[in-house]
Amino acid sequence: MMRSGPCSDPRSASASNPTESDRRLMNDLATTADQPLAGKPSARRSLASKAARGLMRLLPGLALLGFWQWASGRWIMETYVSKPTAVAARLYELFASGEIYPHLWTTGQELVLGYVIGVAGGIIGGYMLGRSPRIASIFEPYVMAFYGIPKIALAPLFIIWFGIGIGSKIALAAIMVFFLVFYNVYTGVRSVDRELANLTLVMGANQRQLTYHVYFPAAAPYVLLGMRMAVPYSVIGVIVGEFTSSIQGLGLFIREASATYDPAGVFAGIVILLVFVAIANFLAGRLERRLLRWKTLTVAAPNDI
Amino acid sequence: MNDAVLSFSGIRQEFPAPGSDVGIRVIDGIDLDVGHGRFVAVIGPSGCGKSTLLQMAAGLLMPTRGTVHHRGRAIATINREVGFVPQQAQLFPWKTLAQNVELPLLLRGVGADERRERVAAALDAVGLSGFDHYFPSQLSGGMQKRGSIARTLVYRPDVILMDEPFGALDAQTRMVMQNDLQMLSRDASATVLFVTHDITEAVLLADNVAIMSQRPSKLLANIAINLPRPRNVFEPFKNPGFEDAYDAVWTVFRSQIGIRQQPH
Ligand SMILES: Nc1ncnc2c1ncn2[C@@H]1O[C@H](COP(=O)(O)OP(=O)(O)OP(=O)(O)O)[C@@H](O)[C@H]1O
Numbered sequence: 001m002m003r004s005g006p007c008s009d010p011r012s013a014s015a016s017n018p019t020e021s022d023r024r025l026m027n028d029l030a031t032t033a034d035q036p037l038a039g040k041p042s043a044r045r046s047l048a049s050k051a052a053r054g055l056m057r058l059l060p061g062l063a064l065l066g067f068w069q070w071a072s073g074r075w076i077m078e079t080y081v082s083k084p085t086a087v088a089a090r091l092y093e094l095f096a097s098g099e100i101y102p103h104l105w106t107t108g109q110e111l112v113l114g115y116v117i118g119v120a121g122g123i124i125g126g127y128m129l130g131r132s133p134r135i136a137s138i139f140e141p142y143v144m145a146f147y148g149i150p151k152i153a154l155a156p157l158f159i160i161w162f163g164i165g166i167g168s169k170i171a172l173a174a175i176m177v178f179f180l181v182f183y184n185v186y187t188g189v190r191s192v193d194r195e196l197a198n199l200t201l202v203m204g205a206n207q208r209q210l211t212y213h214v215y216f217p218a219a220a221p222y223v224l225l226g227m228r229m230a231v232p233y234s235v236i237g238v239i240v241g242e243f244t245s246s247i248q249g250l251g252l253f254i255r256e257a258s259a260t261y262d263p264a265g266v267f268a269g270i271v272i273l274l275v276f277v278a279i280a281n282f283l284a285g286r287l288e289r290r291l292l293r294w295k296t297l298t299v300a301a302p303n304d305i
Numbered sequence: 306m307n308d309a310v311l312s313f314s315g316i317r318q319e320f321p322a323p324g325s326d327v328g329i330r331v332i333d334g335i336d337l338d339v340g341h342g343r344f345v346a347v348i349g350p351s352g353c354g355k356s357t358l359l360q361m362a363a364g365l366l367m368p369t370r371g372t373v374h375h376r377g378r379a380i381a382t383i384n385r386e387v388g389f390v391p392q393q394a395q396l397f398p399w400k401t402l403a404q405n406v407e408l409p410l411l412l413r414g415v416g417a418d419e420r421r422e423r424v425a426a427a428l429d430a431v432g433l434s435g436f437d438h439y440f441p442s443q444l445s446g447g448m449q450k451r452g453s454i455a456r457t458l459v460y461r462p463d464v465i466l467m468d469e470p471f472g473a474l475d476a477q478t479r480m481v482m483q484n485d486l487q488m489l490s491r492d493a494s495a496t497v498l499f500v501t502h503d504i505t506e507a508v509l510l511a512d513n514v515a516i517m518s519q520r521p522s523k524l525l526a527n528i529a530i531n532l533p534r535p536r537n538v539f540e541p542f543k544n545p546g547f548e549d550a551y552d553a554v555w556t557v558f559r560s561q562i563g564i565r566q567q568p569h
C-alpha cells in the first residue's frame with residue numbers, strides 16, 4: 001500500500017474529472033491550435049460555486065451536531081456522550097481559566113518536533129536509499145523488518161529510554177512519521193526517469209544540480225503525499241505516548257477526563273486534536289498546491305482529449 | 306586521427322544476458338565518422354543498437370571494445386558538448402516551456418540577460434513564441450517536440466544526437482518538423498547524428514545514410530545522399546534523384562528485414 005504512490009490519493013483522483021471550466025479551456029486549446037490562449041474562465045463564477053460547495057459540505061456536519069444535541073439525554077444518557085453545547089461550554093471554560101494551556105503547549109511541542117524530525121529523517125533516508133542502489137540493497141531488508149513492527153508497541157520502551165517527559169512522545173511520533181515519509185520518498189526518487197536524469201547530465205548538470213532540478217521536483221508529489229499522510233500518525237504517536245505515561249499533555253488531559261467521568265472534557269480534548277490536524281492539513285494542502293502547480297494543470301492537456 | 310567531429314572506431318558492445326554469465330554481443334565492430342556540419346542518419350532494424358551508439362556518443366555508456374572520439378578526444382565521461390533529443394520529448398513537467406529551454410544555459414552558467422535573449426530566440430526558431438509560460442502538459446505532442454529541439458539548439462552543442470525524434474508524431478506534424486529541422490540544422494550549420502527507422506526520412510534529411518545490420522550488428526554501408534537542398538519533405542518523390550537514392554539505401558536495407566517473397 002505504501003508503494004502505490006501519489007496516484008492512490010483520493011483527492012488527486014477527483015482532480016482528473018475535468019470541471020466545466022477545464023473543459024472549456026481544453027476546447028480553447030484544441031481549436032486555436034498554435035495560438036496562445038487568451039483570457040481565463042471568469043474567477044467570480046468559480047468563487048460563487050466554491051462558496052455553494054462549501055455550504056453543501058457544512059450541511060452533514062451540522063445535521064450530525066443537531067442530531068447529537070437532540071438525542072443526548074433522550075436516546076442515550078448524557079453521561080456517556082455529553083452534548084455539543086456542553087462540550088462548547090467546557091472548551092470555553094478550559095480556555096478562559098487557562099487550564100488547558102500547559103497541555104496544549106506540551107502536546108503542540110511534541111507534535112511539531114516529532115513531525116519535523118520524522119519528515120526530515122524520512123526525506124534524507126528515502127533520498128539516500130533511492131539514489132544509491134548499493135546502499136539500498138544493504139539496508140532495505142532492515143527497514144522492511146522495522147516497518148513491520150507496530151510502532152505503538154514501542155511506546156513503553158521509549159518511556160524507559162527517553163523518560164516520561166516530551167522526549168518519548170517526540171520519539172514515538174517521529175518514528176511513525178519517519179517510515180511513512182521514508183517509503184514515499186524512496187518510491188518517488190526511484191521513479192525518476194533514468195533517461196531524463198541522463199539528459200540533464202548531458203545538458204551540463206553536476207550532481208547537485210541534478211538533485212535540485214530533477215530529483216527533488218520529481219519526488220515532490222511523493223514527499224508531499226507522505227507528509228500529508230503522516231499528520232494523523234504523528235497525532236497517534238503523541239497521544240498514545242501520553243496515554244502510556246506522561247506529566248502533561250492533551251492525551252493525559254483526555255485520560256484524566258475519562259477517569260473522572262467527564263465526557264464533555266474528553267470530547268473537548270478530541271476537538272482540540274481535530275483542530276490541530278485540520279490546521280496541519282490546511283498547511284500541507286497549501287504547500288502542495290504551491291509546489292505542484294504543474295501537476296494540477298495536467299487536466300487541461302489538449303492531447304488528453 | 307582525422308578531421309571528423311565524432312568518430313566511432315572498432316565499437317563492440319556486449320550486454321549481460323538475463324540469467325547467464327556470458328554477455329550477448331549486440332554491436333560487432335562499427336566504424337563511423339561524422340564530419341563537421343554533416344547530417345548523418347543511422348538506420349537499422351529494431352534492436353540492432355542504434356540508441357546504444359548514441360548513448361556512447363553522449364558518454365552515458367562505455368563500449369565493451371573500441372572508442373568514440375569527439376574532436377580527437379576519447380569520450381570517457383558524460384559528454385557535455387553534445388545535445389540529445391530523445392524519442393519522447395522529455396521536457397521537465399515541473400518547468401514551464403521557457404524554464405525548460407533555459408535550463409541548459411543555467412547549468413552552463415550563462416548570465417540572466419543572455420539567457421533570456423537566447424531562450425526567446427530559440428523558441429522563436431521553433432515557432433513557439435508566446436508559449437513561454439505554458440507547462441509541457443498544456444502543449445500538444447508536436448509542440449513538446451519543438452520545445453525539446455529548442456532546448457537542445459539553445460546551447461549550440463557541437464553535435465546534435467537525435468534518437469527517432471519524430472517517431473511518435475502523426476504524419477503531418479512529422480513532415481512539418483522534418484522541414485523545420487532541415488532549415489534549422491542548415492542555418493546553424495549543425496553536425497547531426499540522427500537515428501531513424503524510416504528510410505524516406507533518412508534519405509530526405511541526411512548527407513549520409515549509415516545502414517546497420519541485424520544484431521550482432523555491423524555497418525553494412527554508408528551511402529552519400531547528394532540531393533540538392535533544400536529538399537521537399539512534403540513530396541519526397543518530387544526531389545530530382547530521390548528515387549535512385551532511396552533505391553540505393555533500400556537495396557542494402559531489404560536484406561535485413563526478412564520480407565516474404567510474393568509468388569506471382
Ligand atoms: N542495459 C541493457 N542491458 C541489456 N541489454 C541491453 C541494454 N540496453 C540495450 N540492450 C540490448 O541491446 C540491443 C540494442 O538496443 P538499442 O536500444 O540500442 O536498439 P535500437 O537499435 O535503438 O532499437 P530500436 O530501433 O527498437 O530503438 C537490444 O536488443 C537490447 O535488448
Ligand SMILES: [Mg+2]
Binds near residue numbers: 356468
Ligand atoms: Mg532505439
